[in-house]
Amino acid sequence: MVNSRLFKRFISIYSEKNNIQSFKNYYQSLCNWIDSNKKMIGSELISRTYLDKMMSLDLDEYLVDPITNGLCLEKEAKRMIKEYSNIESLLRSIFYTLWDMVTISSDSDCSNCGKDGDLRYIKINNGKVVLECNECGYVQNLDGSKVEEKIENFLPATKSEVELAISNNSMAFS
Numbered sequence: 001m002v003n004s005r006l007f008k009r010f011i012s013i014y015s016e017k018n019n020i021q022s023f024k025n026y027y028q029s030l031c032n033w034i035d036s037n038k039k040m041i042g043s044e045l046i047s048r049t050y051l052d053k054m055m056s057l058d059l060d061e062y063l064v065d066p067i068t069n070g071l072c073l074e075k076e077a078k079r080m081i082k083e084y085s086n087i088e089s090l091l092r093s094i095f096y097t098l099w100d101m102v103t104i105s106s107d108s109d110c111s112n113c114g115k116d117g118d119l120r121y122i123k124i125n126n127g128k129v130v131l132e133c134n135e136c137g138y139v140q141n142l143d144g145s146k147v148e149e150k151i152e153n154f155l156p157a158t159k160s161e162v163e164l165a166i167s168n169n170s171m172a173f174s
């Protein structure tokens with residue numbers, strides 16, 4: 001169970017029309033909820049669920065068209081307002097919602113689980129652009145090979161970073 005005061009405030013995000021008027025507003029209102037309840041949630045949990053990173057993204061640079069990731073603003077209240085076993089599972093759900101709003105998906109298939117079309121472009125460590133399967137978490141290079149290096153950190157790759165990486169990858173094959 002999630003603390004009821006905290007959850008009530010979470011639900012109220014969806015009753016304020018302005019919050020779900022655009023993806024940018026929605027992203028910010030989820031971040032605002034975390035930020036204004038930081039004390040109750042605890043900063044350790046916020047960083048463990050990677051939400052501190054998500055909260056620090058510049059939306060003008062990172063926001064994508066989340067409809068391609070299946071997100072629909074009109075349906076968000078129904079999807080998100082449900083019973084969560086604990087605060088961490090609510091935070092994870094928020095993470096994936098934010099993730100959908102800032103990650104570009106590729107049509108490639110996952111070399112590990114075979115799931116098609118739900119690989120996300122991320123940048124790891126020193127900025128190398130790779131693909132992460134949204135289903136199983138497997139990380140592969142743009143050419144489908146396994147990423148061998150240890151992933152110390154990751155962020156979504158922006159549109160321009162993705163375009164550059166794709167053009168470099170296709171040049172390597174021509």
Ligand SMILES: [Zn+2]
Pocket residue numbers: 110111112113114115133134135136137138
């Ligand atoms: Zn996979």
